[in-house]
Amino acid sequence: MRKGRVLFCIFLIAVAAYAIHSALGWSFKTRLFPLSVSIPLLVLATIQLLQVIFGKGETDEGAGLDLDFSSDVPPEVARRRVINTFSWIIAFIVSVYLIGFPLTVPLFIFFYLKFQSEVSWLYTIAATAITWGVFYTLFQWLVHIQFEPGAIQTWLDL
Amino acid sequence: MFDAFIDGLFLVLQWKAFSLMLVGMSLGFCVGLLPGIGGAATLALMIPFIFKMSPAEAFAFLLGMHSVAATTGDITSVLFGVPGEAISAATVVDGYPMAKKGEAGRALGAALMSSLLGALIGAVALALAIPIVRPLVLTFGSPELFMLSVIGISCITSLSGAGARGQIKGFAMGLLGLLVSTIGQERQSGSLRFDMGIMYLWEGLDFVPVLVGIFAIPEIIDLAVRGTSIAGEGPAENLRSGVMEGIKDTFRHFWLVFRCSVIGVFVGIMPGAGGGVAQWMAYAHSVQSAKDSKDRERFGKGDVRGVLGPGAANNSKEGGELIPTVAFGVPGSGAMAILLSGFLIMGLVPGPDMLTKHLSITFSMVWTLAIANIITVLLCLTVLDQLAKITNVRGGWIIPFVLLLVFVGSYTANGQIADLIVTLIFGMISYFMVLFGWPRPPFVLGFVLGKVIETYLFISMSRYGFTWLKHPIVVLLIILMLVVIAYPYIQQRRDRSGNPADA
Numbered sequence: 001m002r003k004g005r006v007l008f009c010i011f012l013i014a015v016a017a018y019a020i021h022s023a024l025g026w027s028f029k030t031r032l033f034p035l036s037v038s039i040p041l042l043v044l045a046t047i048q049l050l051q052v053i054f055g056k057g058e059t060d061e062g063a064g065l066d067l068d069f070s071s072d073v074p075p076e077v078a079r080r081r082v083i084n085t086f087s088w089i090i091a092f093i094v095s096v097y098l099i100g101f102p103l104t105v106p107l108f109i110f111f112y113l114k115f116q117s118e119v120s121w122l123y124t125i126a127a128t129a130i131t132w133g134v135f136y137t138l139f140q141w142l143v144h145i146q147f148e149p150g151a152i153q154t155w156l157d158l
Numbered sequence: 159m160f161d162a163f164i165d166g167l168f169l170v171l172q173w174k175a176f177s178l179m180l181v182g183m184s185l186g187f188c189v190g191l192l193p194g195i196g197g198a199a200t201l202a203l204m205i206p207f208i209f210k211m212s213p214a215e216a217f218a219f220l221l222g223m224h225s226v227a228a229t230t231g232d233i234t235s236v237l238f239g240v241p242g243e244a245i246s247a248a249t250v251v252d253g254y255p256m257a258k259k260g261e262a263g264r265a266l267g268a269a270l271m272s273s274l275l276g277a278l279i280g281a282v283a284l285a286l287a288i289p290i291v292r293p294l295v296l297t298f299g300s301p302e303l304f305m306l307s308v309i310g311i312s313c314i315t316s317l318s319g320a321g322a323r324g325q326i327k328g329f330a331m332g333l334l335g336l337l338v339s340t341i342g343q344e345r346q347s348g349s350l351r352f353d354m355g356i357m358y359l360w361e362g363l364d365f366v367p368v369l370v371g372i373f374a375i376p377e378i379i380d381l382a383v384r385g386t387s388i389a390g391e392g393p394a395e396n397l398r399s400g401v402m403e404g405i406k407d408t409f410r411h412f413w414l415v416f417r418c419s420v421i422g423v424f425v426g427i428m429p430g431a432g433g434g435v436a437q438w439m440a441y442a443h444s445v446q447s448a449k450d451s452k453d454r455e456r457f458g459k460g461d462v463r464g465v466l467g468p469g470a471a472n473n474s475k476e477g478g479e480l481i482p483t484v485a486f487g488v489p490g491s492g493a494m495a496i497l498l499s500g501f502l503i504m505g506l507v508p509g510p511d512m513l514t515k516h517l518s519i520t521f522s523m524v525w526t527l528a529i530a531n532i533i534t535v536l537l538c539l540t541v542l543d544q545l546a547k548i549t550n551v552r553g554g555w556i557i558p559f560v561l562l563l564v565f566v567g568s569y570t571a572n573g574q575i576a577d578l579i580v581t582l583i584f585g586m587i588s589y590f591m592v593l594f595g596w597p598r599p600p601f602v603l604g605f606v607l608g609k610v611i612e613t614y615l616f617i618s619m620s621r622y623g624f625t626w627l628k629h630p631i632v633v634l635l636i637i638l639m640l641v642v643i644a645y646p647y648i649q650q651r652r653d654r655s656g657n658p659a660d661a
Contacts (some may be wrong), residue, residue, distance in 0.1 A: 001593075008594045012330060019337055022352060032350040032619070033612040034340045041333040044326050049325075068459070069376075069592060070384045078383045085382040085557075089375070089585070093578045101569060106256075109558050117554030122449060131559065138188075139566065146573055 001053065009049035016042035034132040088112060100150035102140065163285070166340050166521025169214035170529060175522075178215050179645045182223035183530055189223070190230030190246075201496045203301065203504070213504040220500055221476075221523055222530040224493055225277060228472050229534050232269040236262060237379030237388070238560045240567075241369060245299030246374045247602055248437040250373050252457060252464025257388050259460045262546040267404020268462050269469040270535045272415050272540070275408060276470030277531035280420035280426070280477025281524045287427075303428060304614035306634035309434065310425075310435040311336075313442030317599040322620045324597075325646070326513070331591070332600035337376055339608020346616055364571035367580040367604065374564045375585025376592045381553040386555075388549040401542050407462045414447055414463060422471030426478020435510050436478075438603045444643060450652075464658055477527055484512050484520055577631035615624075 019038035023031040052150070095104040107129045113124040139145045149158070169175060185204070201224055208216035216627050231246035236253035249269060254264030256265035300307070315328035341352045353359040381388060408415055418440035425436035444467030448454035457464050483494045485508065501508055548556065568581040590597055618626045626632060 005594045008596070012334065015334070015337070019352065022608060026349060026351070029347050030344045030351060034337065034351060035332045036615075037340075038334040041330055042657065044330040044333070048330065056171065062511070069380050071643065073231070073383055074383070081383045081385070082379055086586070089561065089582060092561065094580060096455055096565075096569075096578060097575050101348060101566075105562060109562065112361050112558035112561075113555070117552075117553060117557075130564065135562075139570075145570060147569075148575065150454050151581060 005052045006030060006049065009045050009052060012045035013042060013049065016045060047063070084116075090114065096150070098150050098152050101147040103150065105135050162517040163521050163612060165518035166523075167525045169518060169522040170218055170227045172214070175212075175215045178211065178604070179218035179222035179526060179530060180533075182219040182221075183226045184371060186223035187230050188224030188263070188405025190233070196323070201493055205496065205499060208500060208503060213506060213516070213519050216500055216504055217519070217523050218526050220497060221526045223529050224497070225473065225476050226534045228476060229270065229273040229277070229531060230538070232465075232469055233266065233545060234563070236265045236269060237372070237545065238556075238563070240374040240560060240564055246437070247369055247373060248441040248467075248468035248599070249472075250377075251441065251599060251629065252459075252461050253378060254463065255458065255460035256465065257546075257549045260549070260568055261400060261460065262388070262549040263542060264404040264462065264548060265399035265460075266542050267539070268407045268465045268537050269328040269404070271405045271408035271420075272466040272469035273473045274531050274535040275412075275415050276419045276422060276473035277476065278528055279416065279470070280423055280474035281527040282477075283420075283476040284484075284527070285472070285479050285521065285524045287423075288644040294602070298428060298627075299630065300614045300617040301622065301629050302631045302635065304611060304618055305632050305639070306425075306428060307435065307611045307614065309635060309639045309642060310439050310442075311444075311600065311603050311607060312642050313439055314647065314648045324602050325643075327596050328600045331386050331596055331598070332604040333613070335601040335604020335606075336611065337604075338368070338601075339605050340612065345613065356574075358574060358576040362609070363580060363605075366571045367568040367577040368584050368605060369602060370564045371581035371584030372569050372588040372598055374560070375581070376589045378557060378560055379589055382557055382592060387552050398627065400546065401539065404462065405539075408466060411463055411466055415466050416567075417444060417447075418467040418470040419474035422474035423478035425471070425483075428476030428482050432471065435603070435607060436471040436475040437468040438599065440467040441599070442469060442642075446642075449647070454646075457627040479523075480523060480527075483510055565611070 016038045019034055020042065023034040023038065026034075054094050070078075092104065092108050095108065099107075110124060110128040113119050113127055114121075119127075140147075152158075170179065174275070182204075201220060204220060204223065207651065209217065211219065231241065232249045232253065234240045235246045235249040235596050236257055239254035239257075241247040241250055252270060253265045256262065278556045311332045315325070315332040339362070341359055342350070343360055344351055350360060421440045421443060422436045425439060441464060444463045445454055445457045447463070448457065480497075483498055498508065506516060506519070564581065565578055568577045569575075571577045588598055590596075591601070622629075625638075
């Protein structure tokens with residue numbers, strides 16, 4: 001955890017340093033605001049990094065007004081589930097890129113419910129059909145949102 | 159004046175205007191529930207339909223839709239941690255933890271009732287303030303508006319964690335949000351900033367993909383990790399009594415709701431500040447109203463006061479935003495700018511005429527805000543039991559639908575796959591923020607306010623150099639900001655002197 005905290009501080013320092021480096025080459029008007037925020041960000045992130053490395057360790061002086069992740073699950077299981085969920089999200093985006101949004105919607109719902117949540121065939125098929133119907137009616141038929149065709153459709157000229 | 163007030167009511171209650179208001183409300187209800195399709199965008203889509211309506215019908219339709227979207231946006235914020243509207247993000251901070259504790263009914267009851275009270279207070283403010291608000295708006299120039307926005311960020315950052323370390327993290331996140339808002343074309347000179355050669359970034363990052371990534375993704379991950387329902391495996395809430403408890407909470411903390419409504423009206427009146435500031439300032443005020451630092455620690459963990467404040471401010475600002483729009487033709491937000499085009503289509507010129515010749519139409523807007531919100535809340539209360547049951551459904555069954563909601567919402571921002579990638583990237587950053595204890599609210603507020611703050615800073619510097627720092631109201635606001643920043647320390651010190659054992 002401590003290593004992660006250090007890495008996150010380094011990430012913030014890198015972002016601020018990149019912003020300062022880029023902004024220095026711009027005109028006064030353009031760089032005024034980015035420099036006004038990135039310099040203090042660099043200072044604060046550095047102070048935080050030094051506190052993490054040399055301080056007495058993390059106290060409860062953290063994110064008072066925010067979510068606390070569940071601590072009931074063993075860390076190994078939690079890590080596996082986090083990676084698993086991010087994989088589904090990435091798979092969704094890759095699928096949108098390859099076959100487009102309208103086709104991804106029913107496929108994603110079907111595969112997630114059947115293979116990740118392991119629900120019954122009946123529920124899976126019914127939920128997939130209803131979701132696809134609502135999606136089509138609302139976003140394509142009523143609101144007319146233009147969804148980009150997938151790379152495969154573009155490639156096959158469909 | 160009283161005659162115009164009553165005439166305004168009858169204008170709304172005419173069958174055609176009333177029916178159109180109900181149609182608008184139905185649209186607003188759906189729009190509020192769906193992340194990404196914002197109230198402003200829907201107003202723009204509906205403008206072509208008002209050409210054949212009378213002014214009272216058109217405003218009943220448009221305002222009915224717009225005011226309801228702000229109310230129902232809170233529902234997904236509470237149930238799934240996904241803000242239905244960008245202006246409902248603050249409700250997530252305590253509303254979703256309440257749902258996780260099995261108190262979804264109570265949170266929804268509180269959100270809806272405080273929204274209703276907020277809307278009514280906003281409507282009353284609109285009715286009362288029009289003749290007296292002119293000097294206030296004219297007193298606030300760019301320097302004052304800049305300071306007001308900075309106070310908005312200071313409020314939330316200073317309350318983001320106990321002690322110096324919590325403050326460092328809060329301010330760092332606020333600054334990161336401001337920095338991210340500078341991505342894209344700089345509006346004064348047109349120069350590109352941090353675009354990394356990617357054309358998508360030229361126009362800057364849209365609010366929705368970033369907001370849903372920041373708030374929704376970590377909540378979904380947490381739900382997947384827990385492997386239970388949103389409400390967990392604790393005893394199921396008695397929904398009806400939970401909703402009633404939420405309603406009672408609203409009246410138990412009536413003065414908090416009232417003060418947050420006033421904050422909403424005030425921020426609404428100020429052009430450009432918008433709903434994002436109103437709800438976060440109200441949230442910060444709710445936290446500041448805690449009795450001591452121990453009481454304050456309950457916020458973010460599911461304290462009903464964290465739902466009441468933003469809920470009230472969210473809706474009262476609608477009335478506030480209408481004040482400068484109607485009285486001077488100065489729209490307070492994007493949605494109001496679109497509404498202003500509705501005025502022009504109807505052949506109405508905002509300004510003195512709206513307070514004399516067309517006063518009954520102005521009052522019909524007041525009535526629309528009030529009636530639309532009353533009907534929505536009553537309707538919602540009848541279905542809340544069913545809605546809150548969703549939090550007892552196994553996480554694995556609802557995660558794909560929530561993910562779909564998130565990504566469709568994100569995609570509607572620009573209709574590009576890059577929107578989804580932005581959501582993923584900010585979702586990952588947000589996951590690590592939560593994991594390592596860096597607060598998200600200051601980041602969101604910094605991001606939402608960044609462009610406004612930069613514009614005000616630029617105008618202030620161009621027009622006054624550094625002398626704007628000596629403006630009396632600016633000096634007052636700077637003092638107020640310092641008090642806001644110092645307040646947690648003062649409170650901590652007071653607690654310690656009260657309880658020497660804690661020292």
